[in-house]
Amino acid sequence: MLYNTIVSKTKKIIISVSVVSVAIILSVVSLLLVYLYKPKPAEGLQIKTQGSQIYVCVEPVEERTYKFKFVNGEEEKVFDSVSSQFDITNLLWSGELSFGTDYQISFCLVEPTGILDGEYSKAIIYTPTIRLQAPTVNVSEQNVLSWESVQGADYYNLYYYDAEELVKIKVEQTSFDLTQIKGGERKVYVTSNSNQSFFFESNPSNVIESMVIHNIAAFEEAFIDQTYTLHIISPEKIDGVELVVGEEVFTVTQQNLTIEEYDGKFEITFSVNQIFKPGVEITVKPLGNDFNTYSGEPTLVSMPF
16 A cells, blocks of 8 residues: 555656656757747848838848837837838828938848747938929910929929029919010929928929910019119019100110019119109110010109109
């Protein structure tokens, strides 16, 4: 009886030791498998921009997927990717990530089952910025430019050359009447722009070639000061002035004018000391040509002395 009890206890001890041994062996094997299969620490993180797409890129590793982590202060977002080139453009436009925000970005490798993650790489700091898309411009028979609105754009710049001068006009709509610019044979293009510093001006649109006939706007004001300098306030820059003193007509070309821009308007000045006649009416109007015509009334010059 005593023998059976001793044998039974011995068996129990042997079984317990065996179970513990098996557990230890399984633990060791598991740790070994984890060590063998757990992805190594990741390296080689960089940002690439292609056109208007932004990628977080790493060196590809066979039979591995990727996790990309974005940290901004206390906010942390992790995204899974099967590609080593992780396109974050749509995440930025959708608001999942934010343009102009400083992120600490890191990534890790994930083994094929998706269970074991490697250690995260050293973080890089990146602030997402992007160049806006260039608009595609069309022109109507009435010489009106139009284009589709561009995502992120607050306004557009219209460019054309007047001789060697590059003229820029800010446009807040998605259309523009070309008859508003100075007339002539024009090559015009448009760019997208934003008030946000993290959105850069786009590349130029396609170029539109057009023969423009422009109707010059009337002068807003004209007066002579006590030094016999004639001042004209014009809503646009002009090539010259037609001056009428009594019945005499004078042409003053741009070379003889001083033109300064203030708040989008132009102050044009020149001396009339040699032709001024007290009590004689003086009028002025813009000087036109084949492409730039003026059909309005002359502006009467005031003489407050």
